[in-house]
Amino acid sequence: MGQVCAHCGVRDRSLCGSLNDTELETLSRLGRRRRFARGEVVVWSGDEASLCANVLSGVLKITASTEDGREQIVGLLYPADFLGQPYAPSADFTITALSDVELCTFPQKGFERELDDHPRLERLLLQRTLDELNHSRAWMLLLGRKSAQEKVASFLFDMARRLDRANCAGRTDTFELPITRGEMADVLGLTIETVSRQLTKLKAAGIIATPTVREITIHNPAALAALAEAA
Amino acid sequence: MGQVCAHCGVRDRSLCGSLNDTELETLSRLGRRRRFARGEVVVWSGDEASLCANVLSGVLKITASTEDGREQIVGLLYPADFLGQPYAPSADFTITALSDVELCTFPQKGFERELDDHPRLERLLLQRTLDELNHSRAWMLLLGRKSAQEKVASFLFDMARRLDRANCAGRTDTFELPITRGEMADVLGLTIETVSRQLTKLKAAGIIATPTVREITIHNPAALAALAEAA
DNA sequence: CGGATGATTGATATATCTCAAGAGTAGTGG
DNA sequence: CCACTACTCTTGAGATATATCAATCATCCG
Numbered sequence: 001m002g003q004v005c006a007h008c009g010v011r012d013r014s015l016c017g018s019l020n021d022t023e024l025e026t027l028s029r030l031g032r033r034r035r036f037a038r039g040e041v042v043v044w045s046g047d048e049a050s051l052c053a054n055v056l057s058g059v060l061k062i063t064a065s066t067e068d069g070r071e072q073i074v075g076l077l078y079p080a081d082f083l084g085q086p087y088a089p090s091a092d093f094t095i096t097a098l099s100d101v102e103l104c105t106f107p108q109k110g111f112e113r114e115l116d117d118h119p120r121l122e123r124l125l126l127q128r129t130l131d132e133l134n135h136s137r138a139w140m141l142l143l144g145r146k147s148a149q150e151k152v153a154s155f156l157f158d159m160a161r162r163l164d165r166a167n168c169a170g171r172t173d174t175f176e177l178p179i180t181r182g183e184m185a186d187v188l189g190l191t192i193e194t195v196s197r198q199l200t201k202l203k204a205a206g207i208i209a210t211p212t213v214r215e216i217t218i219h220n221p222a223a224l225a226a227l228a229e230a231a
Numbered sequence: 232m233g234q235v236c237a238h239c240g241v242r243d244r245s246l247c248g249s250l251n252d253t254e255l256e257t258l259s260r261l262g263r264r265r266r267f268a269r270g271e272v273v274v275w276s277g278d279e280a281s282l283c284a285n286v287l288s289g290v291l292k293i294t295a296s297t298e299d300g301r302e303q304i305v306g307l308l309y310p311a312d313f314l315g316q317p318y319a320p321s322a323d324f325t326i327t328a329l330s331d332v333e334l335c336t337f338p339q340k341g342f343e344r345e346l347d348d349h350p351r352l353e354r355l356l357l358q359r360t361l362d363e364l365n366h367s368r369a370w371m372l373l374l375g376r377k378s379a380q381e382k383v384a385s386f387l388f389d390m391a392r393r394l395d396r397a398n399c400a401g402r403t404d405t406f407e408l409p410i411t412r413g414e415m416a417d418v419l420g421l422t423i424e425t426v427s428r429q430l431t432k433l434k435a436a437g438i439i440a441t442p443t444v445r446e447i448t449i450h451n452p453a454a455l456a457a458l459a460e461a462a
Numbered sequence: 463c464g465g466a467t468g469a470t471t472g473a474t475a476t477a478t479c480t481c482a483a484g485a486g487t488a489g490t491g492g
Numbered sequence: 493c494c495a496c497t498a499c500t501c502t503t504g505a506g507a508t509a510t511a512t513c514a515a516t517c518a519t520c521c522g
Contacts, residue, residue, distance in 0.1 A: 064372035067460050072375040074368040085365075087358050092365050119350065122357065127318050129360045134316075134323050136367045137305035141295035143374035144303040144420025148478070181501060189375025191479055196502055213487075213501065229298050379510065412469060422511055427470055444469065444519075463522105470517070479508075486501070492494090 004028050004104065013080035014054045015128070018120040027114050031104045036097040042083070043095040050091045052084030052111040058101030059178040062093045063186070073187040074136065076178075078162070082128060086112050098179055143189045151188040152198040153227035156208065160218055174217040202227075236262075239335070244311035245285045246359070249351040257348070261341045267328040273314070274326040281322045283315030283342040289332030290409040293324045294417070304417040305367065307409070309393070313359060317343050329410055374420045382419040383429040384458035387439065391449055405448040433458075 005011060005028045016024060033056070036042055042060060043051055055077050062075035074093060077083055085091060086108060106114075115122045142154055163175045177184075181199075185192045202208045207224050209217040218224055236242060236259045247255060264287070267273055273291065274282055286308050293306035305324060308314055314326060317339060337345075346353045373385055394406045408415075412430075416423045433439045438455050440448040449455055 062368070064368060066372065066376060070376040072372040074371045085361060087361065088365075093368060119353075122350075122353065126353065126357045126360065129357065129364060130316060130318065133360060133364045133367060134319075136364060136371065137293070137295060137324060140305045140367065140371060140374055141297065141303040143371055145297060145301040180499095192501080193480085193503085194478060197478095200502075411467095423469080424471085424512085425510060428510095431470075465522090466520085468517105468519075470515105472515080473513085475510105475512070477508105477510085479506105481506085482504085484501105484503080486499100488497100488499080490495100490497080492496095 004031050004033065008056070008104070010054060010056055010080040015082050015121060015124050016054065018124045019118060023118055026117070027106070030106050030110045030114070032106075034103050034105050036101045036103065038097055038099050038101075040097045040101075041094060042097060042101070042103070043091045043093075045091055045094040047091040048089070050085050050088050050108050051105055052082070052086060052108050053103040053105040055079050055081045055083060056102040056104055058097060058099045060095055060097050060101055061179075061183065061186075062095050064093055071186050072189060073183060075132070076187070078178075082125065084108065084111070086115060086125075098183065148188075148190055148194050148198050149201065150228055151190060152184075152195060152202070153224050154229075155184060155188055156202075156216060156218065157221075157224055157228050160216075160221075173219070173221070174211065174215055177214050177216060239287070241285060241287055241311040246313050246352060246355050247285065249355045250349060254349055258337070258345050261337050261345070262335045263337075265334050265336050267332045267334065269328055269330050269332075271328045271332075272325060273328060273332070273334070274322045274324075276322055276325040278322040279320070281316050281319050281339050282336055283313070283317060283339050284334040284336040286310050286312045286314060287333040287335055289328060289330045291326055291328050291332055292410075292414065292417075293326050295324055302417050303420060304414060306363070307418070309409075313356065315339065315342070317346060317356075329414065379419075379421055379425050379429050380432065381459055382421060383415075383426060383433070384455050385460075386415065386419055387433075387447060387449065388452075388455055388459050391447075391452075404450070404452070405442065405446055408445050408447060 005016065005024050008014075008016075011017065016027065019027065031054075034053075036058075042053075045065075057079050060077040060083065061073050062077065063071050064074050065071045076098075077095070083095060083103070084106075115125065142151055146154065159177070160173075160175060179187070181195050182192045184190075185195045188195065199208070199210065202224070203210065205223070207218070207220045207227070209219060211217060236247065236255050239245075239247075242248065247258065250258065265284075267289075273284075276296075288310050291308040291314065292304050293308065294302050295305050296302045307329075308326070314334070315337075316322060346356065373382055377385065390408065391406060410418070412426050413423045415421075416426045419426065430439070430441065433455070434441065436454070438449070438451045438458070440450060442448060
């Protein structure tokens with residue numbers, strides 16, 4: 001097993017977790033660690049060379065945009081998530097680092113060959129892609145049919161659940177938002193002002209608190225869940 | 232090769248197209264033709280037995296709903312499309328026949344075994360799922376960031392392109408909508424009235440015409456495309 | 463022909479956006 | 493360590509796109 005994988009923090013949670021040490025040989029030779037600073041674009045929509053990678057640390061956004069600059073965040077990537085589009089001739093979305101980020105990158109063609117050689121790797125990618133599709137469809141309900149209040153409540157709930165899972169330490173009712181208000185707006189299909197107002201409302205109702213602007217404390221998860229589904 | 236596949240209209244366009252006659256043996260024994268009438272629900276969200284199937288004829292919708300009954304169509308299924316969620320413990324969305332429909336159904340577990348046995352089948356499913364994910368993400372931009380006018384124009388454009396592809400006869404500028412205004416509204420995250428008004432606007436501008444309420448003629452594709460991206 | 467369903471059109475209400483100002487917060491350099 | 497600058501966030505007032513409510517009009521089918 002290559003040097004790279006030996007001290008990989010996400011080894012068992014990433015796609016690579018499906019491979020044993022021997023199988024990792026070739027993949028590890030293919031992988032290159034790369035760092036990106038906050039704000040840097042990792043993949044431009046339209047790029048021909050569609051990179052594949054595992055996220056080692058940090059958070060990234062996947063965005064779609066209209067020509068006149070309106071932006072929709074269509075996905076967030078966390079450590080152990082897979083990034084990229086095997087088999088795609090070009091990238092369809094732009095991927096940007098939201099924090100300083102460390103990736104384990106693979107050339108697309110090389111990664112595709114690994115998929116050929118390792119059925120378990122492909123199986124896991126299929127399952128993850130199916131999950132992503134489900135999540136993205138659930139988000140379509142939010143974008144198309146939910147009110148601003150429901151959107152913000154759903155988002156906080158989703159985020160709490162997701163971070164709770166990463167944070168295996170156990171459930172905390174306070175977590176740090178990995179994104180700004182503006183980015184929340186881009187996830188929810190709202191404006192920054194509307195997001196801010198909804199957060200204020202939730203605070204006034206005693207359902208949440210914001211110790212700092214980036215931290216969220218959920219005081220009343222039940223009420224939050226109720227608002228997420230019908231407000 | 233079983234009786235079933237011998238006269239299958241979508242044999243070469245469906246997932247099964249990846250298999251040769253010998254490989255189709257077991258799959259064909261697994262498959263059962265089933266008909267559903269317009270309006271019938273094929274899969275209920277929450278169903279434990281998640282059915283897998285190929286669409287032989289007709290159109291179906293995949294929907295997500297809030298508890299209080301608001302509905303968002305998150306996908307449409309056409310002939311040769313694959314339906315179902317291998318590996319999912321239960322269905323996440325409801326699938327309903329929009330017209331009379333004919334399916335070639337497989338039990339989930341059986342289909343999963345076929346995926347084990349036929350890498351090419353699995354590969355094709357992976358590629359289709361990746362495509363679906365892309366399409367669904369592109370739709371998130373529409374739902375979150377586009378105006379009603381852009382939504383309707385985008386929808387017509389998308390539909391024309393999609394039907395053009397199926398309709399290998401060549402490009403026609405008139406096509407039949409497979410769905411009602413209400414269903415269009417559920418695809419676009421709008422109300423039925425707003426959809427209707429936007430169509431009226433497009434007619435008034437001479438960009439489209441509606442010979443019958445279910446038919447759309449595109450007089451000015453360039454103008455329609457322009458409205459789809461920035462209006 | 464008549465009833466049901468779906469589509470259009472109109473009048474009004476309202477949630478969210480837009481524009482604008484001010485208040486936090488964080489990073490930088492003296 | 494403080495002050496300066498640049499962001500980001502919050503809050504307000506007003507504008508507007510879309511939803512809601514309601515009536516009429518087409519279309520289909522028995």
